Amino acid sequence: MLRPDEPGATRPALAPLAQSYASVRRASLALAAPLSAEDCCVQSMPDASPVKWHLAHTTWFFETFVLEPHEPGFAPFHPAFRVLFNSYYQGVGARHPRAERGLITRPGLQQVLDYRAQVDARMQALLAVAPDAKLQALVELGLQHEQQHQELLLTDIKHLLSCNPLAPAYAEVAPAESPPAPLRxxxxxxxxxxxxxxxxxxxxxxxxxxxxxxxxxxxxxxxxxxxxxxxxxxxxxxxxxxxxxxxxxxxxxxxxxxxxxxxxxxxxxxxxxxxxxxxxxxxxxxxxxxxxxxxxxxxxxxxxxxxxxxxxxxxxxxxxxxxxxxxxxxxxxxxxxxxxxxxxxxxxxxxxxxxxxxxxxxxxxxxxxxxxxxxxxxxxxxxxxxxxxxxxxxxxxxxxxxxxxxxxxxxxxxxx
Amino acid sequence: MLRPDEPGATRPALAPLAQSYASVRRASLALAAPLSAEDCCVQSMPDASPVKWHLAHTTWFFETFVLEPHEPGFAPFHPAFRVLFNSYYQGVGARHPRAERGLITRPGLQQVLDYRAQVDARMQALLAVAPDAKLQALVELGLQHEQQHQELLLTDIKHLLSCNPLAPAYAEVAPAESPPAPLRxxxxxxxxxxxxxxxxxxxxxxxxxxxxxxxxxxxxxxxxxxxxxxxxxxxxxxxxxxxxxxxxxxxxxxxxxxxxxxxxxxxxxxxxxxxxxxxxxxxxxxxxxxxxxxxxxxxxxxxxxxxxxxxxxxxxxxxxxxxxxxxxxxxxxxxxxxxxxxxxxxxxxxxxxxxxxxxxxxxxxxxxxxxxxxxxxxxxxxxxxxxxxxxxxxxxxxxxxxxxxxxxxxxxxxxx
Amino acid sequence: MLRPDEPGATRPALAPLAQSYASVRRASLALAAPLSAEDCCVQSMPDASPVKWHLAHTTWFFETFVLEPHEPGFAPFHPAFRVLFNSYYQGVGARHPRAERGLITRPGLQQVLDYRAQVDARMQALLAVAPDAKLQALVELGLQHEQQHQELLLTDIKHLLSCNPLAPAYAEVAPAESPPAPLRxxxxxxxxxxxxxxxxxxxxxxxxxxxxxxxxxxxxxxxxxxxxxxxxxxxxxxxxxxxxxxxxxxxxxxxxxxxxxxxxxxxxxxxxxxxxxxxxxxxxxxxxxxxxxxxxxxxxxxxxxxxxxxxxxxxxxxxxxxxxxxxxxxxxxxxxxxxxxxxxxxxxxxxxxxxxxxxxxxxxxxxxxxxxxxxxxxxxxxxxxxxxxxxxxxxxxxxxxxxxxxxxxxxxxxxx
Amino acid sequence: MLRPDEPGATRPALAPLAQSYASVRRASLALAAPLSAEDCCVQSMPDASPVKWHLAHTTWFFETFVLEPHEPGFAPFHPAFRVLFNSYYQGVGARHPRAERGLITRPGLQQVLDYRAQVDARMQALLAVAPDAKLQALVELGLQHEQQHQELLLTDIKHLLSCNPLAPAYAEVAPAESPPAPLRxxxxxxxxxxxxxxxxxxxxxxxxxxxxxxxxxxxxxxxxxxxxxxxxxxxxxxxxxxxxxxxxxxxxxxxxxxxxxxxxxxxxxxxxxxxxxxxxxxxxxxxxxxxxxxxxxxxxxxxxxxxxxxxxxxxxxxxxxxxxxxxxxxxxxxxxxxxxxxxxxxxxxxxxxxxxxxxxxxxxxxxxxxxxxxxxxxxxxxxxxxxxxxxxxxxxxxxxxxxxxxxxxxxxxxxx
Missing domain, CATH: 3.90.1580.10 (paralog of FGE (formylglycine-generating enzyme))
Known part of the structure; x- marks a missing residue:
């Protein structure tokens, strides 16, 4: 995980897009932080996806649509991931069936985190060499895409936890109730x-x-x-x-x-x-x-x-x-x-x-x-x-x- | 069935709405004429309805929405028809399940034709006494409704016949092919x-x-x-x-x-x-x-x-x-x-x-x-x-x- | 329908198997007699079959397993019936799907009765020429088969009528209640x-x-x-x-x-x-x-x-x-x-x-x-x-x- | 986990039933040892159960049928487990739906292992006081029951892994092929x-x-x-x-x-x-x-x-x-x-x-x-x-x- 703010670090400042990239990617990990590997693996209904899948699919997006066409000597992190983490892009080829995303216990969560880390490093290397406008637009699309999955990650884990009769909490912080606003x-x-x-x-x-x-x-x-x-x-x-x-x-x-x-x-x-x-x-x-x-x-x-x-x-x-x-x-x-x-x-x-x-x-x-x-x-x-x-x-x-x-x-x- | 044009008939001319009524109702019977009682009874899928049901439901519409509130001393043709031939009007009460319309072998086709004839006679009696605008509008709605069912009657019987491996014809008249029009x-x-x-x-x-x-x-x-x-x-x-x-x-x-x-x-x-x-x-x-x-x-x-x-x-x-x-x-x-x-x-x-x-x-x-x-x-x-x-x-x-x-x-x- | 006992008839007495044949076939018609063509056409669930289908299928059995291999110059009543009225004999070829038996409004009931009459006449002709033991066994199997369908005809029509909210009766004769027998x-x-x-x-x-x-x-x-x-x-x-x-x-x-x-x-x-x-x-x-x-x-x-x-x-x-x-x-x-x-x-x-x-x-x-x-x-x-x-x-x-x-x-x- | 054979241990010898108990319970853990928490959590079809569920349910069996009626001052490990890990015993009360066993990410695998350890300790305490024949029979039933689940654990994890396009192995040891035996x-x-x-x-x-x-x-x-x-x-x-x-x-x-x-x-x-x-x-x-x-x-x-x-x-x-x-x-x-x-x-x-x-x-x-x-x-x-x-x-x-x-x-x- 990128930790650019660590005391003592003397790394050069990232360009704005590279900063955005790092920030958005970090936010996904932060959302998954309160969850166990088991929480991240299970799919509660066909409409929802496992957290681990969200983490992998958003990475697949960058690997497939950015690295593959732009990285010299591109080689995939794992050839099978191309199918496993394709959501619905017919143009990219076969897809693992949507309703069976929760059956993928392997790769485990740690391997998916490794996947993220490797792709992040390669993306930062790519972004370090002034990207052209088209590449910038693709990266921006990938980040917006990841943000959409951040919301889905929360709604999907909420649905999963709601199926558990123990009604477990994702996070303990309780929100403060605001006074009602009048309706006009x-x-x-x-x-x-x-x-x-x-x-x-x-x-x-x-x-x-x-x-x-x-x-x-x-x-x-x-x-x-x-x-x-x-x-x-x-x-x-x-x-x-x-x-x-x-x-x-x-x-x-x-x-x-x-x-x-x-x-x-x-x-x-x-x-x-x-x-x-x-x-x-x-x-x-x-x-x-x-x-x-x-x-x-x-x-x-x-x-x-x-x-x-x-x-x-x-x-x-x-x-x-x-x-x-x-x-x-x-x-x-x-x-x-x-x-x-x-x-x-x-x-x-x-x-x-x-x-x-x-x-x-x-x-x-x-x-x-x-x-x-x-x-x-x-x-x-x-x-x-x-x-x-x-x-x-x-x-x-x-x-x-x-x-x-x-x-x-x-x-x-x-x-x- | 009304046959006002029969030679020798000396009945008084119908008012325009009564004429429309007679004409539309007659058209439904004409569409069913080439069909057997068996053809009229069967439902080929939940989306389609039996021809007999169309003939009865359009009659039910007049009986329920026109005769019941407007005919003095109203009594239904058959009390059970209120439920049997209600399509989807929750406000009228219970309905026979849509997917089970084809299971109603009784009343038979002839009894449904009797139902039509009786309701038609009562409708004509009602229309003979100058109807007010609201009643006219209801009758007009009923006729437009029946015309919609005339189209459904044809599409539904077409679907039924298409399920028969013998590919039987509804009618023998073959249409003439027109020359193609240029597309502009x-x-x-x-x-x-x-x-x-x-x-x-x-x-x-x-x-x-x-x-x-x-x-x-x-x-x-x-x-x-x-x-x-x-x-x-x-x-x-x-x-x-x-x-x-x-x-x-x-x-x-x-x-x-x-x-x-x-x-x-x-x-x-x-x-x-x-x-x-x-x-x-x-x-x-x-x-x-x-x-x-x-x-x-x-x-x-x-x-x-x-x-x-x-x-x-x-x-x-x-x-x-x-x-x-x-x-x-x-x-x-x-x-x-x-x-x-x-x-x-x-x-x-x-x-x-x-x-x-x-x-x-x-x-x-x-x-x-x-x-x-x-x-x-x-x-x-x-x-x-x-x-x-x-x-x-x-x-x-x-x-x-x-x-x-x-x-x-x-x-x-x-x-x- | 065969009516060998009619007064004035001078037909030669039928052999025992031919008599059984006539009697069993007549019984099927008698069971269908109280029913309309609509009653006979509809299928109320995949497990049940239309009465018309029972009447046709039992005839198909004789046509396929008796007439076809034994009748000189055999020609089917209607080529399509081989598929339409085959129940489950893979060895005979294709079958109309079981759950769609009720969609066959044509042939109508009358045509199926004609089918029965023609096959009956041909069967009687075949039986008039001393049949060998193997043929006799096949005919006997066909009669036992038809008797099984007679029971199914009654249970299937009962189920169909039970689906009708009017609860119509198949027959009006009410059974007499017997006194209870002690259980030993x-x-x-x-x-x-x-x-x-x-x-x-x-x-x-x-x-x-x-x-x-x-x-x-x-x-x-x-x-x-x-x-x-x-x-x-x-x-x-x-x-x-x-x-x-x-x-x-x-x-x-x-x-x-x-x-x-x-x-x-x-x-x-x-x-x-x-x-x-x-x-x-x-x-x-x-x-x-x-x-x-x-x-x-x-x-x-x-x-x-x-x-x-x-x-x-x-x-x-x-x-x-x-x-x-x-x-x-x-x-x-x-x-x-x-x-x-x-x-x-x-x-x-x-x-x-x-x-x-x-x-x-x-x-x-x-x-x-x-x-x-x-x-x-x-x-x-x-x-x-x-x-x-x-x-x-x-x-x-x-x-x-x-x-x-x-x-x-x-x-x-x-x-x- | 019980480890009675550890060097230096001077624990008193267990009675035969207590030994059997320890041995059977240990075998279940050995079967789960090659698996990750994610592997143990997922249910691949309604017929199969998660490994974690097998580990918990076999424990529930001892807790419910042995400890509850026989342990003085019995208190359950967790009240909700009574429902969560009941398989099909109507007489015990409500059950978590079978098809939703895989949605239980919490308790996690570690908590289920804690559950096993606590129940094992309490069972050993109970068995240390000479159990009567009825209690012995119940414990024996529980052990046979656990052995049945050991086989199911293997067949269920095999099914889960078979759904993964990567075809992962449960264990790496490949079996030796025996020469074919003649069939007599x-x-x-x-x-x-x-x-x-x-x-x-x-x-x-x-x-x-x-x-x-x-x-x-x-x-x-x-x-x-x-x-x-x-x-x-x-x-x-x-x-x-x-x-x-x-x-x-x-x-x-x-x-x-x-x-x-x-x-x-x-x-x-x-x-x-x-x-x-x-x-x-x-x-x-x-x-x-x-x-x-x-x-x-x-x-x-x-x-x-x-x-x-x-x-x-x-x-x-x-x-x-x-x-x-x-x-x-x-x-x-x-x-x-x-x-x-x-x-x-x-x-x-x-x-x-x-x-x-x-x-x-x-x-x-x-x-x-x-x-x-x-x-x-x-x-x-x-x-x-x-x-x-x-x-x-x-x-x-x-x-x-x-x-x-x-x-x-x-x-x-x-x-x-």
């Missing part, structure tokens, strides 16, 4: 606007190109729906009343036997408890409701006489709403802090689709986003588990309507 | 437009309200993709090359082992044959490709260097394209004619979602459309199986991305 | 015995060869368990107590949510009702419990402090028990009479396995029995739906442990 | 015999009572079928010819796409390789074929013109066959040695059923065997993975017909 409505007038990434910073291809949209006018709530508000829906019998639900959502509720959000359970002393990265906790009323599916978000909004915003409405409102996705890093006590107000992915009613003029990159990296643009819904904002600085107002997260192991909540909208 | 591109400039139903005629709630949209500019093909064009994709190995497909589409192809559209099969003498309502036929190259899923439509478009249009683009282009959904009834030789050029439902890239300001009707009829607005894609146009006069440019048909037993094809679009 | 125990001393078919009459290959067995001594109940006795188990909470059940049986109960035998339902006025071929009836306490799985039979026996008999015990006791499988035809008021005392298939604890020295016939008919000898349990006795004269003490019926749509019950046994 | 036939005359356990040593309840059986006479092969013999069946196309297979076996072959035994794969250089506990190895022709299902064993026997023996035939022949289940421990180079001639579980055609007069023990331990007596087949003999001294000629192993992750093979039998 922000008016968005009808009119022609633009959405999509603009400016010089990094953006994924799915945020481009910036383009015109017409808003028909609406109001957005100034903060996400809270646990207390959502509990009123639960306690009013909302999960037993078909009229609030999309037909497919109602089937989902019936099939899974849901009576509340996935991580809620009735507390022995009455009321509700919630499984968190800190173990089982009393439900905190002022925090945003989290780990709900699109179906639940939609049903709640209908019950509340409102609707979900579109992604265009959300993006146009973002500068006025202030916080979402822009909370200062200092506000985060710990990468595993539970959702704080304004810190949750928000379901929109927009299906994930290409922007007008969208063009994926050439080659296998072009598979990054575009091929998932069907039967998924866009989420906007960012969560307590999103790495600081990773998200922005034009950022498009996306998941299927039934997914609820992410830090997903909602913000209400209503027509004028 | 129609330019749609960027700008602010309006879509949604306008004017006095009937529209479903999902076509409302009319509202502004901004188009970023594109070109649309002047006709749908033909069998010959689609066959080029098939013959080029398109079903074996992951790079053309959405990730979920590729899984779909692999899981089902698809190598061509659902009703295509390799002909003994080489080339392709297609199962049609007239039995197995040689593939007709100039006809629009039909019975393809969203995944196939999207893959073809990508392979062809184009994309699917959005529903807004489609609707804005409709007046310029001329035909779609507006072919004169005289052009149809038979309700079961196979797709003719310009006569196919066209997948759009738009997920089925509420228009800004959408509000479903109060009561159980409010379940008609709104609750299906998730994980479905909008189709525009109309097909050879759509009843004459039923569709219009603002009409929004919708199906899940994997559905291919409808008359579904595609039209290409491309960015400027 | 019959002692079987330890010792060497023989089981298996002996003598000149027909037997299936699975009843052969007759061979020695050693019984360790036991007692068998003099009659099957009655509804009243089984209800005591149900009412005592037997379906909610794991300790009575085989582990696999307990999983079965939990998965299906069973609280009583398949066709039982709680009566509106309290107590239990049972779906029968005469519609929904109050449970008749003195009748044998019927339509229970092996799991239920085993659990009841354990709860009652007893066990299931082995098939050897059952067969050795049969002559002493009198009735089972030997009730006089005159005792049957109607082929669809519900189970009467002594008239139910009885689960044994014996897995269906070959007798020592078992050898299946050469050719495709050798697939008749032997290839099913795994994961099935032997039932002995015979039921109200078994054709008169069809069963005998050495008869081995067999079904998987979870099957309960047959007329299956149990008789208790206990160790000395 | 041993004649068993017809006559009355006895089977079941007799004498003073330990036996499971399912081996009792000893009772009479009648054999109809047969011949048994003097050794199991070898890899070379089985390969002849594979190479002759046996997996593609329905006529050799039970109907259910044929469905199994088709559904799984099997072309050879589960762990066989075509070698790059031609011929066959086999995944073993030593990694991927060239198939050794003289070794018994292993890891085949009942279906495969039955199909091979039929193809070879023979059949499977019954368990009574097998047991009566055992004294004459010499080896099976009685190979001297010295013959085993390593507990993970692959199957050696005469060292494989042999499928019999006997369904697993209670012996006449069988009575399970009272209480929860009565669930040990009896409740699994349905839809399983008896295996006789013992394997290379069976602990030395564990098996005997009356020993009844049992698995469902489709199981093939055990060391299962077959011996041929034929009628006289």
């Amino acid at each position: 409505w922000l008016r968005l007038e009808a009119g022609l606007r633009e959405i999509g990434h603009a400016g010089a910073g990094f953006a994924f291809d799915n945020e481009l190109p910036r383009h015109g949209v017409y808003l028909n006018g609406c109001e957005l709530a100034t903060r996400p729906v809270s646990n207390a508000e959502y509990q009123a829906f639960v306690d009013a019998g909302g999960y037993a009343q078909a009229e609030h639900w999309l037909a497919e959502g109602w089937d989902w509720v019936q099939k899974l036997g849901r009576e509340a959000p996935q991580y809620w359970q009735r507390a022995a002393q009455g009321g509700w408890a919630e499984f968190t990265l800190h173990g089982l906790q009393a439900l905190q009323p002022a925090q945003p409701v989290v780990h709900i599916s699109y179906y639940e978000a939609d049903a709640y909004a209908r019950w509340a006489g409102a609707r979900l915003p579109t992604e265009a409405e959300w993006e146009c409102a973002a500068p006025l709403l202030g916080a979402p996705g822009q909370a200062a890093p200092a506000q985060r006590l710990h990468p595993a802090a539970q959702a704080a107000p304004g810190e949750v992915w928000e379901w929109t009613q927009s299906s994930y689709a290409p922007y007008p003029g969208f063009a994926p990159a050439a080659g296998a990296v072009g598979e990054y986003n575009g091929k998932f643009m069907v039967n998924q819904y866009v989420l906007r904002g960012g969560s307590c588990a999103s790495p600081p600085g990773h998200v922005r107002p034009s950022y498009r997260n996306f998941f299927p309507a039934g997914a609820c192991w992410q830090f997903t909540g909602l913000r209400l909208a209503r027509d004028l | 591109w129609l330019r749609l400039e960027a700008g602010l437009r309006e879509i949604g139903h306008a004017g006095a005629g009937f529209a479903f709630d999902n076509e409302l309200p009319r509202h502004g949209v901004y188009l970023n500019g594109c070109e649309l093909a002047t006709r749908p993709v033909s069998n010959a064009e689609y066959q080029a994709f098939v013959d080029a190995g398109g079903y074996a090359q992951a790079e053309h497909w959405l990730a979920e589409g590729w899984d779909w192809v692999q899981k089902l082992g698809r190598e061509a559209p659902q009703y295509w099969q390799r002909a003994a003498q080489g080339g392709w044959a297609e199962f049609t309502l007239h039995g197995l036929q040689a593939l007709q190259p100039a006809q629009p490709v039909v019975h393809i899923s969203y995944y196939e439509a999207d893959a073809y478009a990508r392979w062809a260097g184009a994309r699917l249009p959005t529903e807004a683009e489609w609707e804005c282009a409709a007046p310029l394209l001329g035909a779609p959904g507006q072919a004169a009834p005289a052009q149809r030789l038979h309700p079961a004619a196979q797709a003719a050029p310009g006569e196919v439902w066209e997948w759009t890239q738009s997920s089925y979602a509420p228009y800004p300001g959408f509000a479903p009707a109060a009561g159980a009829v409010g379940e008609y459309n709104g609750k299906f607005m998730v994980n479905q894609y909008v189709l525009r146009g109309g097909s050879c199986a759509s009843p004459p006069g039923h569709v219009r440019p603002s009409y929004r048909n919708f199906f899940p991305a994997g559905a291919c037993w409808q008359f579904t094809g595609l039209r290409l679009a491309r960015d400027l | 125990w019959l002692r079987l001393e330890a010792g060497l015995r023989e089981i298996g078919h002996a003598g000149a009459g027909f037997a299936f290959d699975n009843e052969l060869p007759r061979h020695g067995v050693y019984l360790n001594g036991c007692e068998l109940a003099t009659r099957p368990v009655s509804n009243a006795e089984y209800q005591a188990f149900v009412d005592a909470g037997g379906y909610a107590q794991a300790e009575h059940w085989l582990a696999e049986g307990w999983d079965w109960v939990q998965k299906l949510g069973r609280e009583a035998p398949q066709y039982w339902q709680r009566a509106a006025q309290g107590g239990w009702a049972e779906f029968t071929l005469h519609g929904l009836q109050a449970l008749q306490p003195a009748q044998p419990v019927v339509h229970i799985s092996y799991y239920e039979a085993d659990a009841y026996a354990r709860w009652a402090g007893a066990r299931l008999p082995t098939e050897a015990e059952w067969e050795c006791a049969a002559p002493l028990l009198g009735a089972p499988g030997q009730a006089a035809p005159a005792q049957r008021l109607h082929p669809a009479a519900q189970a009467a005392p002594g008239e139910v298939w009885e689960w044994t604890q014996s897995s269906y396995a070959p007798y020592p020295g078992f050898a299946p016939a050469a050719g495709a008919v050798g697939e008749y029995n032997g290839k099913f000898m795994v994961n099935q349990y032997v039932l002995r006795g015979g039921s109200c739906a078994s054709p008169p004269g069809h069963v005998r003490p050495s008869y081995r019926n067999f079904f998987p442990a979870g099957a309960c749509w047959q007329f299956t019950g149990l008789r208790l046994a206990r160790d000395l | 036939w041993l004649r068993l005359e017809a006559g009355l015999r006895e089977i079941g356990h007799a004498g003073a040593g330990f036996a499971f309840d399912n081996e009792l009572p000893r009772h009479g059986v009648y054999l109809n006479g047969c011949e048994l092969a003097t050794r199991p079928v070898s890899n070379a013999e089985y390969q002849a069946f594979v190479d002759a196309g046996g997996y593609a010819q329905a006529e050799h297979w039970l109907a259910e076996g044929w469905d199994w072959v088709q559904k799984l796409g099997r072309e050879a035994p589960q762990y066989w794969q075509r070698a790059a250089q031609g011929g066959w390789a086999e995944f073993t506990l030593h990694g991927l190895q060239a198939l050794q022709p003289a070794q018994p074929v292993v890891h085949i299902s009942y279906y495969e064993a039955d199909a091979y026997a039929r193809w070879a013109g023979a059949r499977l023996p019954t368990e009574a035939e097998w047991e009566c022949a055992a004294p004459l066959l010499g080896a099976p289940g009685q190979a001297a421990p010295a013959q085993r180079l390593h507990p993970a040695a692959q199957a050696a001639p005469g060292e494989v579980w042999e499928w019999t055609q006997s369904s697993y059923a209670p012996y006449p007069g069988f009575a399970p023990a009272a209480g929860a331990v009565g669930e040990y065997n009896g409740k699994f007596m349905v839809n399983q087949y008896v295996l006789r003999g013992g394997s290379c993975a069976s602990p030395p001294g564990h098996v005997r000629p009356s020993y009844r192993n049992f698995f469902p017909a489709g199981a093939c992750w055990q060391f299962t093979g077959l011996r041929l039998a034929r009628d006289l």
